[in-house]
Amino acid sequence: MHILHTQPKADGFFMPAEFAPHDGCIMIWPERSDSWRNGAYAARNAFVKIAAAIAASEEVTMLVSNQQYETARAMLPPEVRLVECTTDDAWARDTAPTFVLHPDGRRRGIDWGFNAWGGLTDGLYFPWDNDNHVARKVCDLFRCDCYSMRDFILEGGSIHSDGEGTILTTEACLLSKGRNPQMTKAEITEMLCDCLGAKTVIWLPRGIYQDETNEHVDNICAFTEPGKVVLAWTDDKSDPQYALSQACLDVLEQATDAKGRHIQVQKLPIPAKPVCMTEEECMGLDFWDGEPTRTPGERLAASYVNFYISNKSVIVPQFDDPMDAVAIKILQNCFPTRNIVPIAAREILIGGGNIHCITQQIPKN
Amino acid sequence: MHILHTQPKADGFFMPAEFAPHDGCIMIWPERSDSWRNGAYAARNAFVKIAAAIAASEEVTMLVSNQQYETARAMLPPEVRLVECTTDDAWARDTAPTFVLHPDGRRRGIDWGFNAWGGLTDGLYFPWDNDNHVARKVCDLFRCDCYSMRDFILEGGSIHSDGEGTILTTEACLLSKGRNPQMTKAEITEMLCDCLGAKTVIWLPRGIYQDETNEHVDNICAFTEPGKVVLAWTDDKSDPQYALSQACLDVLEQATDAKGRHIQVQKLPIPAKPVCMTEEECMGLDFWDGEPTRTPGERLAASYVNFYISNKSVIVPQFDDPMDAVAIKILQNCFPTRNIVPIAAREILIGGGNIHCITQQIPKN
Numbered sequence: 001m002h003i004l005h006t007q008p009k010a011d012g013f014f015m016p017a018e019f020a021p022h023d024g025c026i027m028i029w030p031e032r033s034d035s036w037r038n039g040a041y042a043a044r045n046a047f048v049k050i051a052a053a054i055a056a057s058e059e060v061t062m063l064v065s066n067q068q069y070e071t072a073r074a075m076l077p078p079e080v081r082l083v084e085c086t087t088d089d090a091w092a093r094d095t096a097p098t099f100v101l102h103p104d105g106r107r108r109g110i111d112w113g114f115n116a117w118g119g120l121t122d123g124l125y126f127p128w129d130n131d132n133h134v135a136r137k138v139c140d141l142f143r144c145d146c147y148s149m150r151d152f153i154l155e156g157g158s159i160h161s162d163g164e165g166t167i168l169t170t171e172a173c174l175l176s177k178g179r180n181p182q183m184t185k186a187e188i189t190e191m192l193c194d195c196l197g198a199k200t201v202i203w204l205p206r207g208i209y210q211d212e213t214n215e216h217v218d219n220i221c222a223f224t225e226p227g228k229v230v231l232a233w234t235d236d237k238s239d240p241q242y243a244l245s246q247a248c249l250d251v252l253e254q255a256t257d258a259k260g261r262h263i264q265v266q267k268l269p270i271p272a273k274p275v276c277m278t279e280e281e282c283m284g285l286d287f288w289d290g291e292p293t294r295t296p297g298e299r300l301a302a303s304y305v306n307f308y309i310s311n312k313s314v315i316v317p318q319f320d321d322p323m324d325a326v327a328i329k330i331l332q333n334c335f336p337t338r339n340i341v342p343i344a345a346r347e348i349l350i351g352g353g354n355i356h357c358i359t360q361q362i363p364k365n
Numbered sequence: 366m367h368i369l370h371t372q373p374k375a376d377g378f379f380m381p382a383e384f385a386p387h388d389g390c391i392m393i394w395p396e397r398s399d400s401w402r403n404g405a406y407a408a409r410n411a412f413v414k415i416a417a418a419i420a421a422s423e424e425v426t427m428l429v430s431n432q433q434y435e436t437a438r439a440m441l442p443p444e445v446r447l448v449e450c451t452t453d454d455a456w457a458r459d460t461a462p463t464f465v466l467h468p469d470g471r472r473r474g475i476d477w478g479f480n481a482w483g484g485l486t487d488g489l490y491f492p493w494d495n496d497n498h499v500a501r502k503v504c505d506l507f508r509c510d511c512y513s514m515r516d517f518i519l520e521g522g523s524i525h526s527d528g529e530g531t532i533l534t535t536e537a538c539l540l541s542k543g544r545n546p547q548m549t550k551a552e553i554t555e556m557l558c559d560c561l562g563a564k565t566v567i568w569l570p571r572g573i574y575q576d577e578t579n580e581h582v583d584n585i586c587a588f589t590e591p592g593k594v595v596l597a598w599t600d601d602k603s604d605p606q607y608a609l610s611q612a613c614l615d616v617l618e619q620a621t622d623a624k625g626r627h628i629q630v631q632k633l634p635i636p637a638k639p640v641c642m643t644e645e646e647c648m649g650l651d652f653w654d655g656e657p658t659r660t661p662g663e664r665l666a667a668s669y670v671n672f673y674i675s676n677k678s679v680i681v682p683q684f685d686d687p688m689d690a691v692a693i694k695i696l697q698n699c700f701p702t703r704n705i706v707p708i709a710a711r712e713i714l715i716g717g718g719n720i721h722c723i724t725q726q727i728p729k730n
Contacts, residue, residue, distance in 0.1 A: 002443045066451035078367045082505045086431035
């Protein structure tokens with residue numbers, strides 16, 4: 001693996017859309033007991049189901065600590081490959097590399113700086129040094145050369161690409177004080193275009209209410225094909241999510257993508273009932289630094305937008321909510337050639353993210 | 366990866382010879398400071414040269430601890446892949462799987478039990494649990510199904526295969542009390558044949574004087590082609606190695622291989638001057654369990670037989686000795702189609718083995 005200090009766009013590379021063909025997917029086995037309740041026991045079952053669903057149409061590599069290797073091996077189906085890798089948590093979307101392709105078939109990875117979603121300003125754990133080394137190791141594993149962009153803080157969950165020159169992101173996250181406060185919005189726009197081989201960045205103002213990543217785009221809005229997105233939505237004006245989703249809709253209705261298209265927005269409801277932590281769930285989480293990780297009644301950032309698009313399926317989180325079936329139906333219409341795989345995701349949500357957050361696609365080259 | 370409890374021979378698998386084509390080679394980055402002097406600084410340079418030489422004609426994967434990843438990445442050439450794996454030391458020959466092939470092209474690995482060359486009886490370190498998990502993880506990494514043979518203690522360095530049904534091993538090692546004392550020689554013979562798809566085991570009595578692996582075969586004798594071996598040799602009857610090599614020669618001269626051939630023996634000299642630890646070298650080794658790892662003047666088990674056969678080269682240890690050039694000349698005659706790559710190996714020898722001990726081939730399937 002070469003470590004590169006040039007820029008992907010200048011080298012002719014771009015980030016494909018998630019709905020383009022994949023060679024595989026990277027995940028990380030959940031372990032830390034202040035993120036995953038009851039020693040991650042319940043979360044593991046959800047991770048296993050998701051890995052198996054993805055492995056039905058692409059090669060899944062699950063990173064795992066030395067300590068958890070045998071347990072993970074016993075729980076996962078044989079077609080999921082396990083590779084040891086020390087991490088600080090299980091958010092492959094944010095710590096694995098963003099892969100870019102060249103039209104000639106070369107594939108490279110981008111190793112962004114990672115500081116646990118805000119570093120010492122408003123990050124979610126400390127230290128995060130193991131996580132910050134994951135991307136480079138994954139590039140090495142797949143024999144991909146690796147762009148070193150460690151001076152620029154970015155998580156994979158804060159960007160979406162349509163594969164045709166358009167990037168979706170949120171201001172709440174990318175302009176947050178804990179990431180790249182020395183850069184202007186224009187400079188960040190340029191950096192995203194240079195790194196992802198893009199021409200246009202659509203800046204949504206906000207994300208999902210209470211999303212502790214500073215509102216990653218992948219929880220509120222996703223491309224389903226070029227020129228088309230799904231947007232997390234509620235019609236309930238008394239819900240704090242309403243204003244956030246409305247602000248995004250306003251931007252999307254005015255936006256033009258890199259190909260000059262207006263964006264078609266498909267609204268995707270949020271769960272009808274807020275998903276909140278129970279007292280029992282809170283009891284199952286280890287403390288960190290003297291404070292409880294979550295408190296009873298706390299609302300979690302539940303969203304059906306946090307799905308993963310595999311080669312043949314869309315893996316969609318479910319919350320035991322009346323909107324579960326509505327979301328499935330809408331997504332089936334958005335992805336008519338793919339199989340919709342609903343998976344109960346409350347245990348992943350308790351960890352702070354969802355199915356898209358724990359996966360990272362490897363585009364086919 | 367499936368974990369298998371059947372036997373390779375019954376499934377139609379066999380162990381190819383090292384001189385058959387490879388897909389690649391596994392190595393492990395040296396780190397423990399009671400094996401490698403001066404914090405492994407000098408050994409690393411030797412490992413880097415060996416990895417680079419092998420990588421010239423096959424894909425090298427170097428396993429490395431989380432702590433050493435960035436250092437190893439900086440020192441190794443880009444074509445060597447680094448993959449994280451927790452180990453107890455750097456002996457890939459003994460802890461990585463022994464790969465077996467099926468005529469239909471399938472490749473599987475064997476996960477032998479590993480107890481640090483003798484367990485609590487006369488093993489070389491404690492604990493060895495990380496090493497004992499390496500083989501399974503490597504099979505997983507290469508998406509090979511894995512035979513679980515953990516109840517049978519064996520190291521890859523204690524066997525050689527001619528790829529045509531004949532296995533070479535030593536009684537000193539395989540009948541040692543620290544490995545499988547409950548098994549008879551006949552039972553071990555059968556086990557080797559069942560696991561390696563072989564018909565005949567040639568039991569050499571001894572190995573190299575002072576070899577702390579209980580005299581692994583890979584330090585004293587190796588196939589150079591079917592029916593032909595090199596044997597570590599000295600004509601000096603006062604050297605303690607003389608009787609050991611003579612005893613092996615006696616067996617080889619009487620032996621018949623699986624194809625009914627007599628074995629042609631090419632003598633390969635040991636270094637003219639015994640290779641012994643200096644006081645300065647001993648000072649650079651950390652203590653373990655209250656005892657020094659090595660003592661000044663201690664003779665090391667230096668042998669030119671401990672080479673690695675890559676697709677296009679033979680990587681041969683050198684000891685700054687008059688016999689270095691003689692060994693190169695003999696091996697060039699034995700391997701006329703391969704390039705001989707001599708590498709200064711004193712720093713590896715101090716660790717307790719040599720080039721063959723730190724490498725494990727992945728046969729081409």
